[in-house]
Amino acid sequence: MQNRILPRQIDNDYRGHPIAPWLLGAVILVKLGIGLGTIFNGHEAASSADGIPLDTFTPAGAQAVISLFAIWGVAQLVICLLCILALVRYRGMIPLLFALLLLEYVGKRVVLYFLPIARTGTPPGSMINLVLLGVMIIGLALSLQSRAQPE
Numbered sequence: 402m403q404n405r406i407l408p409r410q411i412d413n414d415y416r417g418h419p420i421a422p423w424l425l426g427a428v429i430l431v432k433l434g435i436g437l438g439t440i441f442n443g444h445e446a447a448s449s450a451d452g453i454p455l456d457t458f459t460p461a462g463a464q465a466v467i468s469l470f471a472i473w474g475v476a477q478l479v480i481c482l483l484c485i486l487a488l489v490r491y492r493g494m495i496p497l498l499f500a501l502l503l504l505e506y507v508g509k510r511v512v513l514y515f516l517p518i519a520r521t522g523t524p525p526g527s528m529i530n531l532v533l534l535g536v537m538i539i540g541l542a543l544s545l546q547s548r549a550q551p552e
Contacts, residue, residue: 405496405545415492417544422488424540425495428502428533429484435529436477443467443474452524480505499541506534 405416415422439446444463447453447470455463480502487494 406500407497408493411491411493413490413492415495415544416548417496418546418548421499421540421544422492422495424536424543425484425499426488428536428540429481429488431529431533432477433481436474436481439470439474439477443470446470446526450524450526450529451518452520452522452526453518454521496541496544499537499544502537503534503541506530506537 435446438450444455444467447466448455453466455466458466484498484502487498
């Protein structure tokens, strides 16, 4: 398994289940949408999708949150570009990228556990993230499976 996640050579030779690249593509599309939404419409993303009560913040505080969301959106775009590069040219990286996406998700959850954000209601972004988590876990498992070798 370690040789699948960290191959000695990264090339376009993908050995996992053929559905996994499609799942990575779906995750990328959603994350691209989230990233672009946080860059170009951070106020709406923070207040409605994530339930952050920006209207209760000072103008400077709300602007700081919106700026941090935009910075986070840029980071999401960079990760998505790396994933697109893997799908197009370096398919051997697909298991590694699923593992990194899962590590990023778990890292965010750990940070939010210790540094929680005040939210209003149950924001819909939570459900989208849970679906993405499930797809990433399935994608990682499928990308680590060996394809049957033709005889």
